Amino acid sequence: xxxxxxxxxxxxxxxxxxxxxxxxxxxxxxxxxxxxxxxxxxxxxxxxxxxxxxxxxxxxxxxxxxxxxxxxxxxxxxxxxxxxxxxxxxxxxxxxxxxxxxxxxxxxxxxxxxxxxxxxxxxxxxxxxxxxxxxxxxxxxxxxxxxxxxxxxxxxxxxxxxxxxxxxxxxxxxxxxxxxxxxxxxxxxxxxxxxxxxxxxxxxxxxxxxxxxxxxxxxxxxxxxxxxx
Numbered sequence: 001x002x003x004x005x006x007x008x009x010x011x012x013x014x015x016x017x018x019x020x021x022x023x024x025x026x027x028x029x030x031x032x033x034x035x036x037x038x039x040x041x042x043x044x045x046x047x048x049x050x051x052x053x054x055x056x057x058x059x060x061x062x063x064x065x066x067x068x069x070x071x072x073x074x075x076x077x078x079x080x081x082x083x084x085x086x087x088x089x090x091x092x093x094x095x096x097x098x099x100x101x102x103x104x105x106x107x108x109x110x111x112x113x114x115x116x117x118x119x120x121x122x123x124x125x126x127x128x129x130x131x132x133x134x135x136x137x138x139x140x141x142x143x144x145x146x147x148x149x150x151x152x153x154x155x156x157x158x159x160x161x162x163x164x165x166x167x168x169x170x171x172x173x174x175x176x177x178x179x180x181x182x183x184x185x186x187x188x189x190x191x192x193x194x195x196x197x198x199x200x201x202x203x204x205x206x207x208x209x210x211x212x213x214x215x216x217x218x219x220x221x222x223x224x225x226x227x228x229x
Contacts (some may be wrong), residue, residue: 037079037125039178039226045092046070047184047218049112051099055144055195056208063110063209067098073220077121084123084130091116092218098142108146110209113158115140115216117165117186128173130180135166138188144209149199157197161211163190171222178224188214 047070053063071092077084094112101108116139123132140163145156169184190211198204 036226037077037084037130037224039224040074040076041178041222041224041226042072042074043182043220043222044070044072045090045182045184045218045220047092047216049094049098049115050215050217051110051112051211052213053099053110053209053211055101055108055210061101061108063099063101063108065097065099065110067112068095069093069112069115070095071115073222075121077224077226079125082125084121084125084132086121087119088121088134089116089118107152108144108207111143111145113141113143119165128176130171130173131168132171133166133168134184134186136164138163138165138186138190140188140190140211140214142193142209142211144195144197144207146197146207148197148205149201149203151200153198153200155197155199157195159193159195159209161190161193161209163188163211165216167216178227180222180224182220182222184216184218184220186216186218188216190214 049067049069051064055061055063069092071090073090075086075088077086092115097109098112099110119134119136121132121134123130140161143156143158148155165186165188167186169182171180171182173180192208192210195207195209196204
């Protein structure tokens with residue numbers, strides 16, 4: 001009887017020792033979930049602005065130049081299996097003087113204090129790369145400063161230019177994750193605005209500034225939260 005119990009115990013132990021190996025050999029891990037473009041996203045960007053404008057103070061002096069800026073963006077994309085649509089908003093702050101008159105006698109400078117846009121996006125995705133067009137509403141908060149009057153008194157005024165922007169870009173997903181890098185170009189056409197400057201004798205003058213051609217180039221780093229759902 002004891003011999004039979006010993007043999008049964010050894011067989012049972014051998015069965016338990018072999019079974020996990022068989023299960024391990026048959027196990028296949030579930031496939032990794034596909035990472036699409038659908039979902040909300042946020043990011044940050046840096047870039048440059050290139051301005052061609054003018055102002056009317058009895059003549060038509062040029063007001064042009066370049067400047068740097070950076071800011072934040074956010075939006076939502078929906079991937080229809082290759083065709084991607086979405087909406088995005090962004091806002092950036094200027095780093096330095098953006099435009100100026102090249103005539104030293106004018107001494108007029110303009111700074112872009114802030115640039116914002118609200119745009120639609122339409123693109124085509126090929127796995128990890130998205131190529132897209134974009135367009136919508138934009139505005140620029142700017143400060144115009146200059147030396148006013150016969151005594152060259154410095155003064156400035158801030159106004160907002162509203163208009164539209166259009167452009168496109170390319171975005172590439174990094175490390176098969178929600179992180180992506182983007183390079184984008186925007187062209188903007190904005191309404192004019194009247195800036196009022198006052199000299200030392202409290203005599204005011206108006207400079208009507210036109211910003212017909214604004215070019216924006218920027219690079220962004222973005223995280224899409226859709227792959228977390």
